[in-house]
């Protein structure tokens with residue numbers, strides 16, 4: 001199986017991807033959108049993208065890519081996230097990391113480095129690459145990025161604002177690989193409507209059938225201000241009768257918009 005994820009080597013996405021593919025069968029891209037695009041076009045069997053973090057919330061680029069491209073979600077991977085500060089020495093001027101990592105360490109950075117420039121780069125491991133090349137740059141990343149690299153020091157460990165910091169990743173596959181099993185399902189709904197009680201109506205088909213919701217997230221549709229696409233996770237398989245009935249009701253409510261079945265997957269797979 002060939003897989004693609006956020007690079008370069010050493011990102012949290014790369015660590016998560018190793019639970020579904022051999023390390024030497026993983027290629028890298030520098031954006032979530034280009035990963036989803038490469039899987040949708042059949043270039044790869046699997047892509048691994050970050051979806052949401054326990055401190056910082058949704059990775060909005062991932063939600064928007066899932067609403068745009070026809071891919072299947074085939075697995076959920078939840079991993080603990082522990083950040084370290086890595087640099088050639090203590091005298092740096094800039095801290096470069098993924099925007100989510102910078103946000104997950106906000107209190108630490110405000111307290112310890114209130115005057116240091118923060119720079120959002122494509123990934124945590126890209127920040128480490130910059131730190132490797134330039135003593136004025138530090139990175140925030142998994143501490144293993146400094147292993148075997150004499151030039152880089154681990155200046156601080158466990159700098160995330162919450163000890164229990166965790167990120168949820170999706171493994172995505174070409175649409176025809178949509179799985180028939182799995183106890184959890186992700187749907188994307190664009191009602192293309194706006195009236196009192198609309199959101200309540202969209203969720204009622206699930207409540208009526210005792211289907212638990214584990215996430216409801218809205219993203220702007222891009223069509224006009226105040227118009228939203230909803231991402232909904234349910235604790236039920238896509239091919240269960242109650243799910244099909246609920247989705248049929250949802251489709252009727254979204255008659256001017258659309259409903260996308262992203263797929264069913266196993267509920268959780270934690271990588272230490």
Ligand SMILES: O=C(O)C(=O)Cc1ccccc1
Nearest residue numbers: 011012013098101123124167
């Ligand atoms: O930049 C990375 O390493 C990623 O995989 C994205 C990310 C950033 C911070 C926490 C989890 C995932």
